[in-house]
Amino acid sequence: MSNSSAGQSAPTSKDVARLAGVSQSTVSYALSGKRSVSPDVKDRINRAIAELSYQPNSGARALRGRKSHVIGLIMPARGRFDRSSMMMFVLHIAATARSYGYDILIVTEDEGPDGIRRVAKTSLCDALIIMEIATADPRLEAIAAVDIPGVLIGVPPGREGFNCVDLDFAAAGELAVGRLTRAGHTRIGLLIPRMSSTQDKNFPDRLIAGARNAAAVQGTGGGANSNNDDVVTVIRPEGTYEGVRKGLAELRSHQPSLTGFICMMNPFSPYHALTAGGLDVGATTGLIAVCDHDEAENLPVRITNIDPRREEVSRLAVARAVELVETGHSGATPVQLIEPLLIERDSVPDRPGAATE
Amino acid sequence: MSNSSAGQSAPTSKDVARLAGVSQSTVSYALSGKRSVSPDVKDRINRAIAELSYQPNSGARALRGRKSHVIGLIMPARGRFDRSSMMMFVLHIAATARSYGYDILIVTEDEGPDGIRRVAKTSLCDALIIMEIATADPRLEAIAAVDIPGVLIGVPPGREGFNCVDLDFAAAGELAVGRLTRAGHTRIGLLIPRMSSTQDKNFPDRLIAGARNAAAVQGTGGGANSNNDDVVTVIRPEGTYEGVRKGLAELRSHQPSLTGFICMMNPFSPYHALTAGGLDVGATTGLIAVCDHDEAENLPVRITNIDPRREEVSRLAVARAVELVETGHSGATPVQLIEPLLIERDSVPDRPGAATE
DNA sequence: CTGAAAGCGCTTACAG
DNA sequence: CTGAAAGCGCTTACAG
Incomplete structure (x- = not known):
């Protein structure tokens, strides 16, 4: 009908x-x-x-104007990814693209590098945005070879010649460690879920470097020459509940004095694993998560979190892509990083002797 | 460079x-x-x-061939949605579309009904797939008014004239209640997260009807004329941890004899809330979740789940859309439902006196 | 089995 | 300030 x-x-x-x-x-x-x-x-x-x-008619417009007003969004290569945060990116990227008069076309992992060549060569897309790219990703090469501009969300090694946009993960590490040390937590565990080996070279290193740096700067109360490696201990568990639980148990058996934790994931598993392990998050134990707001609020204790600012990162990526399209792109530009934001909630208690600023 | x-x-x-x-x-x-x-x-x-x-060149092909080979994917209207499952749909839909030579273009909630008109009138898209449509959704009208075919994922009331594809939620309800009653759980709580009022008319009613039906058929061990409303009690908590915890606490205070639970969500919150409430899921308490596999595996006890078969639903939606495009669509077709699948894991213990088939 | 030509619906010099 | 015309890169009758 x-x-x-x-x-x-x-x-x-x-x-x-x-x-x-x-x-x-x-x-x-x-x-x-x-x-x-x-x-x-x-x-x-x-x-x-x-x-x-x-x-x-968009076909006629694309044909005559040599511009499809479509941006291809290249989804992550196979591996363990947080579907929820991916969806957040997709939604923000699509909304931002519309504000510039562009649409978003999904190119999945299944096509691999051929998908990139296809949407570029057929002039289906004017530009590409690539999420969660891995180090030895065959798609990097395809992007470089194709003659439409590409913007990476992430700063992988070997990124020369690419346009990169991302959260400032080093600043996120500094922010989290700074917050915990100021509250008196001088022994900190940093949980970053293990990914496939090729993906491991993107943000974790930056986050860890930032965390170590903050530990060095803020000191541990033990003077400038204390061994900073002892302040922050990194573990890379499987991202499942069981992986997190095991990782935390092992970590604590080696370092019983840990009172502060940072997790680069939905805090659900870390929170419950810590609680099940006898720790009282928000009372004696500090936990900071790098995660979205709704995930931080979705627990018995509201988790102080570092907003990964996916909306701002998305906006920047799209703005960059559109600019490259409309100015006639020419080579790579400096990496653009978004400052993370720490949202104070209830999971970071002050400890005795804390330097309350 | x-x-x-x-x-x-x-x-x-x-x-x-x-x-x-x-x-x-x-x-x-x-x-x-x-x-x-x-x-x-x-x-x-x-x-x-x-x-x-x-x-x-795809623009030329679209212009001359009067077919863009692009399907528009209309994302859910504002409201509380599970981003993870949405992403699963997007990925499966995009992959399936490619297998038919089509691409997927994202149309977000932000544009509302205008987005539908836009992609249709500009001939950007040959067909539309609409996710999680709400009852009084203004987009329904737009879809009907536009002259490219549309496929709904979901079976909203007032769906006359539309092509609907979905999981058979009634069968899912039957399957879950059947499994629990066979294990000897004769008092069952059914948790369905509360959504915005307009979205509430899609699958929940079907799920509940199926659950009640199974309760009536399988009986409670108390004869055919027992009050079936007592077998299954439905609650609609907020989807947060706190909402689920409160909902379960209230439910149990009214019905202390509950031993079986079904949740239409990621089982993380229900599991931990039940555990925190002193119940031993997998030992004395049964829990079945309608959720994806990874979510079912991501807990101390592997949760017996009903696979919502998003891949199959996605495939069906795309196949339907492509068929409508290529045959020259003509009006609505019967609703097509995918059978749910129960995956046996470790969260449904047998209780004394259970009729082990 | 193959080719020359028209035309899909736009945009943009060219001309006034 | 406005119009007539060419042409973007295809596909598909029409003609052989």
Whole structure:
């Protein structure tokens, strides 16, 4: 019943022109604004457009204008990824793209590097945004070889010649360690879920470096020359509950004095594993998660979190891609990092002797 | 450096024709197979295509062929949705679409019904797939008004004239209650997270009806005329940990004899809330979750789950959309439901007196 | 089995 | 300030 009209073919700019009593080119110029059009004529055209509910054919526009106004979003290669945060990126990227007049096309891992070549060579996409790229990712090469611009979300090694945008993970590490040490937690465990080996070279190193750096700067209360490696201990457990539980148990058996924890994941498993292990998060034990707000709020204790600012990262990636398309891209640009934000909630208790600033 | 080539414009079918020493139309026919081409000529064409790494321009193809080979994926309206499962749909839908030669374009909630009109009227998309549609969703009307086919994932009321595809939630309810009653659990709590009011009319009713039906059929051990409302008690808590905890606490205070639970969500919160409430899931208490495998495996006790079969639902939705496009759609078709699958894990213990089949 | 030509619906010089 | 015309790269009757 619905959906069944034989489709009396959509109106064209020619139809609009006829109805408005002007030429087709005037319609085009009225829409693009690339030539001034008298108010009277513009008005008639707008009326005609409204009456026919005209929208320009995107195929014709792409063909003639050599621009599809579509950005390809290359999804992560196979591996363990947080689907929830991926979806967050997709939604923000798509919304931002629309604000620039672009649409987002999904290119999945299944196609591999061929997918990149395909959407570029067929002129389906004007630019590419690549999520969670891995180190030895065959897609990096494909992106470099193709002649539409690409923006990486992430800063993988070997990124020379690419446009990278990401959260400042070093700052995130500093922020988390700084917050915990200020609250008096001088022994800190840092949990980063293990990924496939090729993905491991992207953000973890930066996060760890930032954490170590903050430990060195803020000191441990033991003077400038204390061994900073003892302040922050990194573990890379499996991302499952069982993996996290085991990792934490082992860690604590080696370092019973740990009172502060940072996790680069949904805090659900870490929180419950710590609780099951007899620790009282928010009372004696500190926990900071790098995660989205809803995940931080979704526990008995509201978890102080570092907002990974996926919306801002998404915006930056799209803005970058659009700019490269519209200025006629030319090579790589400096890495652009977004500052992380620490949101104070209830999971970081002060400990005796804490330097409350 | 990379990405910087001035782009000596992609090769066209004319270039291929010249290199192969044939006409442009022959190249086209060789590619489409709509006319027979001699092996010799076909060979030369293929060689030329490979040499130039030619791929047909999608704008031209769309313009001339009146088909973009793009399907628009309309994301859920604002509300509380499980981003993880949404992402699962997106990935499966995109992969399936590719297998039919189609691509997926993301249309977000932000555009509302206008987004649907836009991608349809501009001929950007050949068909639409709509996820998680709500009852009084203004997008339903837009879909009906537009002249490309639409497929709904979900079976909302007022779906006359639409093509619907979904999991058989009634069967899921039956399956879960059946499994628990067979294990001797005669008092069952069913947790369905509360959504925005307009979304509440889609699957929950079907799930509940199926659960009640199974309770009636299987009996409670108390004869055919027992009050079936007592077998299954439904609660609709907030989807957060705190909401689930409170909901379960209240439920149990009214019905202390509950030993079986079904949750229509990631079992993390229900599991931990039950455990925190003193129940031993897998030993004395049964829990079945409608969720993805990884979520079922991500807990101290492996949770027996009902696979929502998002991959199969996605496949069906895409197949339906492609069929409607390629046959020249004509109105609505019967609702197509996918059978749910119960995966036996460790969270449903037998209770004394259980009828072990 | 193959080729020359028209045309899909736009945009953009060119001309006034 | 406006119009007539060419052409983007395909596909598909039409003609042989």
